[in-house]
Amino acid sequence: MSAESQLSRRTSIGAWLQERLGLDGLQYPVPAHANALPYTLGGVTLAGFVILLLTGIYLAQFYHPHPDDAHASVVYIITGAPFGDLVRSVHFWTAQIVTGTVLLHMLRVLLSGAYKRPREVNWYIGLGLLAVTLGLVFTGSVLKFDQEGLEALQHNKEAARVIGALGGWFSVEFSRSVPLLTRLYDGHVTILPLIFGLLIIAHAFLVKQHGISPKVTPEAVSRATAGEGGSRFTTHLRRMAGYGLIVLALALALGLLWPAPLGQPGVAGAEVTKPWWMFVWLFPAEEAWGSRALATVPVILGGLLALVPIADRSPYLSPARRKGLLLAAALILIALVASGLVGAFKPVEAHLQ
Amino acid sequence: MNPRTYVKISLAAAIIALIPTMVGHAHGEAVIGVSPAVAAAGTSITVTGTEMEPGEVFQLFLESASTSIELGEAAAEGEGEEGGFVVTITLPPDLTAGSYTLRASTEEGETAVADLTVTAASAEADPGPAMAQEPSGEPHLLDRTKPAGEIAGAASLALASALLGVWLIRRKDPSP
Numbered sequence: 001m002s003a004e005s006q007l008s009r010r011t012s013i014g015a016w017l018q019e020r021l022g023l024d025g026l027q028y029p030v031p032a033h034a035n036a037l038p039y040t041l042g043g044v045t046l047a048g049f050v051i052l053l054l055t056g057i058y059l060a061q062f063y064h065p066h067p068d069d070a071h072a073s074v075v076y077i078i079t080g081a082p083f084g085d086l087v088r089s090v091h092f093w094t095a096q097i098v099t100g101t102v103l104l105h106m107l108r109v110l111l112s113g114a115y116k117r118p119r120e121v122n123w124y125i126g127l128g129l130l131a132v133t134l135g136l137v138f139t140g141s142v143l144k145f146d147q148e149g150l151e152a153l154q155h156n157k158e159a160a161r162v163i164g165a166l167g168g169w170f171s172v173e174f175s176r177s178v179p180l181l182t183r184l185y186d187g188h189v190t191i192l193p194l195i196f197g198l199l200i201i202a203h204a205f206l207v208k209q210h211g212i213s214p215k216v217t218p219e220a221v222s223r224a225t226a227g228e229g230g231s232r233f234t235t236h237l238r239r240m241a242g243y244g245l246i247v248l249a250l251a252l253a254l255g256l257l258w259p260a261p262l263g264q265p266g267v268a269g270a271e272v273t274k275p276w277w278m279f280v281w282l283f284p285a286e287e288a289w290g291s292r293a294l295a296t297v298p299v300i301l302g303g304l305l306a307l308v309p310i311a312d313r314s315p316y317l318s319p320a321r322r323k324g325l326l327l328a329a330a331l332i333l334i335a336l337v338a339s340g341l342v343g344a345f346k347p348v349e350a351h352l353q
Numbered sequence: 354m355n356p357r358t359y360v361k362i363s364l365a366a367a368i369i370a371l372i373p374t375m376v377g378h379a380h381g382e383a384v385i386g387v388s389p390a391v392a393a394a395g396t397s398i399t400v401t402g403t404e405m406e407p408g409e410v411f412q413l414f415l416e417s418a419s420t421s422i423e424l425g426e427a428a429a430e431g432e433g434e435e436g437g438f439v440v441t442i443t444l445p446p447d448l449t450a451g452s453y454t455l456r457a458s459t460e461e462g463e464t465a466v467a468d469l470t471v472t473a474a475s476a477e478a479d480p481g482p483a484m485a486q487e488p489s490g491e492p493h494l495l496d497r498t499k500p501a502g503e504i505a506g507a508a509s510l511a512l513a514s515a516l517l518g519v520w521l522i523r524r525k526d527p528s529p
Contacts, residue, residue: 067452078495085497086507147488154468161382172454172466176416235526242521249515252507262493268452268468269390270488348490 026237031229034212034236038112040243041105042207043236046200047244048098051251052136055091056189059084063143065185070145071265078262089255090248095137097247099278102133110308110329113317114213116222120309122206125199127305132196134278139188141276145181148273150266153181155275155286159294167295214317221315272348281336283343304332383411383465385457391470391488395446399439402457402465405429407436411457415444415469422448427457444471 018024033039062081064073077084106126109115115123142149142156157180160167172180211225263273274280285293312325319326386401400413406429413424422445429436450472458464 075493075495078497083503085499086503146493147490173464232526238521238524242518245514245518245521249511249518252511252514256504256507256511259497262495264489264491264493267391267488268470269387272488273490 027232027234029227029229030231030233030236031212031215031225032231033215034229035231035239037243038104038108039212040236040239041101041108042203043240044243044247045098045101045105047240048094048101048247049196049200050244051094051248052091052098053193055087055094058087059091060189063185065143065182067145067179067181070143070181071262074144074146074262078259085259086252086255089258089260090251092260093251093254094247095140097251099133099137101247102130106130109213111319111326112213112216113222113312113319113322115309116213116312116315116317117309118224119206119210119213119222122203122210123309124306125203125206127302128199129196129203131302132192132199136188136192136196137276137278139184139192142181142184143188144262145266146263147266147270148263148275150268151271151273152275152279153184154268154271155291155294156180156184158291162292162295216317216319218318218320220317222317223315274343274348277340277344280343281340283346284339287349301332383409383457383463385455385465385467387455387467387469390468391472392444393472394444394448394450397441397443398469399441400427400455400457400467401437401439402427402429403437405431405436405438407431407433409436409459409463411438411459411463411465413440413442414456414458415448416454416456417449417451420449424455 059077062073062077062084064070074088077088079085081087109123109126138152138156142152145153156170157172160170168174169183170180174180175183209224209226211228214220214223214225274283282294282297285297289296308325312322314321316322383405384403386403388399388401392398402411405411409429410426411429412426415422415424424442425440427438427440429438431437448471451470453469453471455467455469456464457466
């Protein structure tokens with residue numbers, strides 16, 4: 001086949017797809033700075049969630065969400081299911097990477113003032129997505145039902161007791177016919193992904209409506225940029241896919257080198273492990289203030305994040321014009337990191353009543 | 354909306370968010386603990402109740418998804434609002450090994466729960482997740498070696514993904 005006929009064939013396939021799918025609609029303008037990595041972190045996270053969804057569907061074929069069988073089924077995934085250990089490891093490492101990119105994405109939004117008018121609602125949707133992401137990580141850590149998972153479940157029950165009526169779903173009493181572990185599995189594979197899907201649609205819709213926040217310069221002010229820019233959304237989408245493939249490569253490499261951990265079968269009532277890095281910062285607070293810290297500290301932090309668009313209502317994006325808020329945010333971040341380091345290096349102590 | 358209204362709305366939202374926590378603490382809900390948390394069928398456990406009103410009588414049940422066994426009752430003793438109980442109970446010798454919830458309930462509906470793992474009475478019992486005698490934070494040692502083909506395939510997929518990813522990121526837009 002000649003080069004000319006190949007080109008002609010490709011053009012006709014492109015025209016056929018264009019007529020039916022209207023893909024040209026994705027070529028709307030976006031600012032060139034939207035293609036820089038810091039502004040692509042949200043897209044990288046979304047690509048990571050696609051990997052989590054696909055690997056999660058595979059793992060669900062072999063996982064048994066009952067307290068008596070859960071740990072044994074994870075052992076089977078590792079030792080018996082085809083590619084089970086590798087797929088589980090990719091799922092585990094992608095979850096770690098995605099949690100990191102979510103936090104970095106939020107930090108970028110905070111630093112670049114992208115929460116300001118008219119993007120306040122999208123900031124709150126983003127907080128919802130952060131909560132759902134942490135919920136998915138937490139429920140995922142419980143499901144393996146090893147000692148660490150069982151202790152996480154016990155902390156879950158304790159936090160549910162502290163928050164009273166709101167914690168009802170997380171208590172054993174909510175359903176005597178279905179174990180709490182099974183309901184957490186339901187949350188992990190149906191409820192939380194559904195909420196995530198709805199929130200991410202709203203998040204993407206509002207990004208499209210307002211456009212990417214303007215580039216940060218000393219005089220830049222927050223405004224809608226939809227329809228402006230020297231690049232195209234398809235370029236942004238292509239780079240998102242590229243970074244998504246790098247996340248997959250990284251998760252595969254990490255999974256081969258360090259397969260996802262699994263502890264000994266859990267024994268109720270004991271505390272001999274520590275939570276994963278995204279929760280270990282709560283350890284010192286729990287030690288100081290008891291179980292109530294498990295519920296109140298995250299609520300206070302969430303409340304402070306919710307106050308950001310209300311506390312900082314100036315239109316300026318430059319960090320130099322937002323020193324007060326960013327200094328407060330930096331101090332809180334340093335406290336969280338320090339608390340995490342203390343929690344990570346301190347010997348394990350029993351906290352639960 | 355003026356700044357004062359914003360502040361008022363924020364304060365109201367914060368108070369509403371903290372109400373459940375306040376209610377939880379104001380109630381002084383009954384709490385029970387079980388010692389040891391892992392016990393063999395036929396052995397004795399000690400159930401300790403705190404934050405109860407003196408005189409309250411609690412029925413004790415051992416429950417799993419499929420069974421509910423009444424273990425007896427315990428009356429809270431003490432002064433003022435600082436009531437509680439300590440009772441020793443012998444587990445049924447034919448109890449199936451597994452994870453249980455020990456529930457203490459009053460007729461008025463006040464309930465407290467604690468986890469209990471029951472191991473088999475016999476030393477020759479089948480091994481399984483609920484049979485671990487000592488809690489351990491150590492990894493579960495498994496044979497995680499993979500066939501060479503799986504490793505090569507995964508490494509190739511990782512390399513191909515990385516190369517394609519870098520190509521997609523670095524590719525220049527076609528001229529308009």
